[in-house]
Amino acid sequence: xxxxLDPQPSTETIPEDAPAPSxxxxxxxxxxxxxxxxxxxxxxxxxxxxxxxxxxxxTDFDHADKxxxxxxxxVWKQLRDDGCPVAHSDxxxxxxxxxxxxxxxxxxxxxxxxxxxxxxxxxxxxxDLAMPAPIGAVxxxxxxxxxxxxxxxxxxxxxxxxxxxxxxDEVRILCRRLLDQxxxxxxxxxxxxAAVQYAQxxxxxxxxxMLGFPEEDEALFREFVHVALETIAQEPGTxxxxxxxxxxxxxxxxxxxxxxRDDLTSYLMNMELDGEKLSDDIVGGxxxxxxxxxxxxxxxxxxxxxxxxxxSPGDRQxxxxxxxxxxxxxxxxxxxxxxxxxxRMVAKDNEFHGCPMKKDDWVLLPFPAANRDPKQFEDADxxxxxxxxxxxxxxxxxxxxxxxxxxxxxxLKVAIxxxxxxxxxxxxxxxxxxxxGQIRGPRVLPVRILAD
Amino acid sequence: MxxxxxxxxxETDDTMQIHLDAEKCQGHNRCYALAPELFDVDDYGxxxxxxxxxxxxxxxxxxxxxxxxxxxxxxTLTGD
Numbered sequence: 001x002x003x004x005l006d007p008q009p010s011t012e013t014i015p016e017d018a019p020a021p022s023x024x025x026x027x028x029x030x031x032x033x034x035x036x037x038x039x040x041x042x043x044x045x046x047x048x049x050x051x052x053x054x055x056x057x058x059t060d061f062d063h064a065d066k067x068x069x070x071x072x073x074x075v076w077k078q079l080r081d082d083g084c085p086v087a088h089s090d091x092x093x094x095x096x097x098x099x100x101x102x103x104x105x106x107x108x109x110x111x112x113x114x115x116x117x118x119x120x121x122x123x124x125x126x127x128d129l130a131m132p133a134p135i136g137a138v139x140x141x142x143x144x145x146x147x148x149x150x151x152x153x154x155x156x157x158x159x160x161x162x163x164x165x166x167x168x169d170e171v172r173i174l175c176r177r178l179l180d181q182x183x184x185x186x187x188x189x190x191x192x193x194a195a196v197q198y199a200q201x202x203x204x205x206x207x208x209x210m211l212g213f214p215e216e217d218e219a220l221f222r223e224f225v226h227v228a229l230e231t232i233a234q235e236p237g238t239x240x241x242x243x244x245x246x247x248x249x250x251x252x253x254x255x256x257x258x259x260x261r262d263d264l265t266s267y268l269m270n271m272e273l274d275g276e277k278l279s280d281d282i283v284g285g286x287x288x289x290x291x292x293x294x295x296x297x298x299x300x301x302x303x304x305x306x307x308x309x310x311x312s313p314g315d316r317q318x319x320x321x322x323x324x325x326x327x328x329x330x331x332x333x334x335x336x337x338x339x340x341x342x343x344r345m346v347a348k349d350n351e352f353h354g355c356p357m358k359k360d361d362w363v364l365l366p367f368p369a370a371n372r373d374p375k376q377f378e379d380a381d382x383x384x385x386x387x388x389x390x391x392x393x394x395x396x397x398x399x400x401x402x403x404x405x406x407x408x409x410x411x412l413k414v415a416i417x418x419x420x421x422x423x424x425x426x427x428x429x430x431x432x433x434x435x436x437g438q439i440r441g442p443r444v445l446p447v448r449i450l451a452d
Numbered sequence: 453m454x455x456x457x458x459x460x461x462x463e464t465d466d467t468m469q470i471h472l473d474a475e476k477c478q479g480h481n482r483c484y485a486l487a488p489e490l491f492d493v494d495d496y497g498x499x500x501x502x503x504x505x506x507x508x509x510x511x512x513x514x515x516x517x518x519x520x521x522x523x524x525x526x527x528t529l530t531g532d
Contacts, residue, residue, distance in 0.1 A: 153496065160497035161481050327485070331521070389520040397523060401478035406497065 046093055046123045058082060061089040061097045063121070063341060063364060069434040073381065076369040086355050092121050095362035096346075096355060099369045101376040101393070103353055107344060107363055108397040113352070114344035114363055115144050116400065120438060121343045121362045138289040139282065141400060144347075148399060154271050155286065155403055158210075158264055164406040167206065171411055174205055175418035187451040191429045194310075194419070195303040195445035202415050203298035206407070207290055212263030213252055220245060221291050249284050264290070290404070298408045300339035300441020301394075302415045308337065308383060309420065310428045310447045315385050319416075320424055328386045330413050335392035336383050338368040341438040342396065367393045368440060425450035469530045470515050472501040476526035486521060487514035499526070 054065045057075045062068065068075065079087055079099045087097040098104045107114050117136055118126050136142025140151035157163065178201055182192050192198070204221050208214075213221075224245045256265045268283045278286075309316050318325055342365040346357045357363070371392045374380040378389075395402035402408065429448035435441050470490065472483075479497040483490070489511055492500045507515045507529075519527040 156479070156496040160479075160495055161484060161493050162495075331482075388517065391521060391523045391525075393523050395480060395523075398478065401480060405479075406481055 046091070048091075051091055058084045058087050059089070060091070061087045061095065061364075062091050063097075063366075064437050066436055069436060069440045072366075072368065072440060073372055076366070076372055077381070080373070086353050088355070092123055092362055093125065094358070094360075095121060095364060096352070096357060097364045097366065098353070099366065099373075101370040101373040104365055104367060104370040104393070105397055106353070107365055108393075108400070111144055111148075111399065113347055113350045113357075115347040116142055116148070117144070117345050118142065119343050121364060125345065125360060125362070138285045138292075140403075141289055141293065145399070150273060152399075152403065154273060158267055159403050159406055161406045164410055167210075167407070168410060168414060170209070171202070171206055171414045172418060174202060175415055176422075178202070179418065179422045185423075185449050187425075187449055190449045191446050192449065193445055194306045194426075194447050195299070195442050198419065199302035199306065199415065199441075199445070200299045202302060202411055203408075204291075204295045206411060207294045210264045211252075211287060211290065212256065212261055212265050217248070220248065221295060224291065245288075246284070249287050250280065252287075253280055253283055293402075294404045294407070296435075296439045296441075297339050297402075298404075298411050300435065300439050301334065301337065301408065301412050303442040303445055304337035304339065304440075305333040305412065305416055306419060306447070307428075307432065307442050307445055308333065309416070310426055310445075312383070313425070315383070316420060316424065318385055319420055323417075325386050326413060326417065328388065328390070330409060330416075331390045331392060332383060332385055332387050333412065333416075334394035334409075335371045335377070335387070335390055337441070338371050338392065338394035339439050339441045340394070340396075340402070341366045341368060341440070342400070343438065364438075365396075367396060423449050424452050467531045468507040468512050468515060469505055470501065470507050470519075471504065471528045471530070472499055473526045473528070474498065476524045478524050478526075480523050482521040482523070483518035483527060487511070487518040490515055490518060 051060070051062070053067070054060050054062050057068075058079055076099050079085075085098065085100040085103045087099060089095045089097065098107055119141055136144075140148045140155065143151050175198075178198050182190075182197055184190075185192075200222065201218070204218050205215070208218060208221060252265060253269065256263075256269055260266045260269075265283075265287065268278065268286055271278055273282075309319075315329075319329060344363045344365060346359055346361040346363060348359050350357050370376065371394060372380045376391070395405040395408075426447045426449050428446070430446040431444070432442050432446075433444035435443050472491075477499045479493075479499070481493060481497060481499070483499050484493045490502060490507070492502055494500055515527075515529060519529050
């Protein structure tokens with residue numbers, strides 16, 4: 001059990017010529033022109049070459065270190081064992097990293113001291129908003145109270161459980177189609193990539209369909225999400241495709257204006273906030289949020305779960321013998337392999353768990369680390385498929401609980417059910433490549449299909 | 453009363469009250485998934501406790517399950 005819960009230590013070393021972080025991070029790219037008063041600025045000139053690979057995660061933490069995601073659970077355990085509930089790093093101009101469930105919880109709940117103005121750590125940081133009610137670039141994830149509540153309430157209904165349930169059949173058909181497309185399978189020989197050929201297609205396809213976007217544009221969304229979330233460490237000028245996507249979304253909004261239909265894009269365009277229709281900018285920002293937040297994350301959760309099952313014949317058998325255990329299994333996949341680490345910025349100087357936090361410091365919010373805290377979970381580093389007490393925080397804690405959690409759960413459940421129904425037995429068949437950055441999951445996942 | 457089992461002597465110890473703190477609920481939807489007999493969800497995905505107060509005998513395990521899986525500690529049980 002525990003031996004298959006976490007990836008084996010990576011034997012790869014980080015190349016000395018690892019690319020430097022881009023000068024302005026990604027925020028400018030995500031939203032185009034910054035609103036007045038939100039210029040991106042750097043606190044100190046930052047060059048990753050001055051730092052190199054992480055030597056000590058307690059004092060030099062970097063979640064974008066290539067070795068972090070494959071080894072993250074070991075990093076968290078080491079920090080907890082060393083009595084370090086909050087780690088620190090000078091990287092990115094200053095960043096704090098709470099590790100324990102308690103510390104993560106306390107940051108997530110304290111919206112006075114920690115702002116959501118930017119939820120992705122980057123070298124450049126957004127300045128104070130000029131507006132009294134912080135909205136941020138992609139509401140409501142980037143918003144603080146009181147605006148947050150209004151923006152969120154607007155988006156909640158289409159993602160409420162009873163609105164999501166009817167999508168099950170469509171998700172199931174999609175999963176079966178992806179499995180069909182793997183072609184002729186010879187048990188014992190055929191190797192498929194469960195991330196590239198399966199997991200990554202599911203959420204992008206579903207959210208695209210909910211938005212009413214053409215199916216053939218799937219690859220474009222995927223590229224965008226990759227660019228936004230996994231290229232913290234790339235040179236400026238390598239983030240192609242974003243402007244094109246902005247134009248594309250504007251064209252979709254225009255098309256929906258001319259031909260309104262029963263989908264999420266038209267829903268957003270018809271919403272009113274304080275008695276006024278949303279501007280195209282806000283509609284576009286919300287669409288970008290739905291794409292970015294919904295694709296990479298669920299793809300990671302599906303991939304990690306299949307990665308686990310590839311190494312756990314006992315758990316595969318249990319799911320086959322006792323399908324009802326899936327209710328608990330899904331939550332245990334989400335707990336043990338939570339894909340999403342969020343971030344906050346310190347809103348005002350404060351002392352947090354003994355740490356002197358300064359305004360505009362970054363604070364990473366590793367919900368996956370909180371989920372492995374033995375003070376919160378019995379036998380936290382073991383995967384217990386029928387774990388009955390499971391207050392995991394894979395979807396966050398507090399007011400920013402993942403808006404798409406009901407959709408994500410549905411996709412995860414159906415994706416696993418369909419995969420193991422088609423392929424009851426499979427094993428890892430080569431090197432697994434893990435993502436880099438705040439979203440953790442396998443990006444290359446070769447599995448060999450075995451006889452039933 | 454169906455059956456012929458004696459009424460428990462300490463009846464007050466056997467009652468279980470359930471309470472939902474709507475302010476704490478963030479719509480994780482765990483209670484509705486685990487105990488739909490006790491919880492519903494509204495159009496915004498927020499939990500709704502169908503009947504405040506005593507939990508029927510047959511649903512006590514489900515009530516415990518719902519409470520034990522709420523990430524926000526929004527469900528409390530008393531008298532258990």
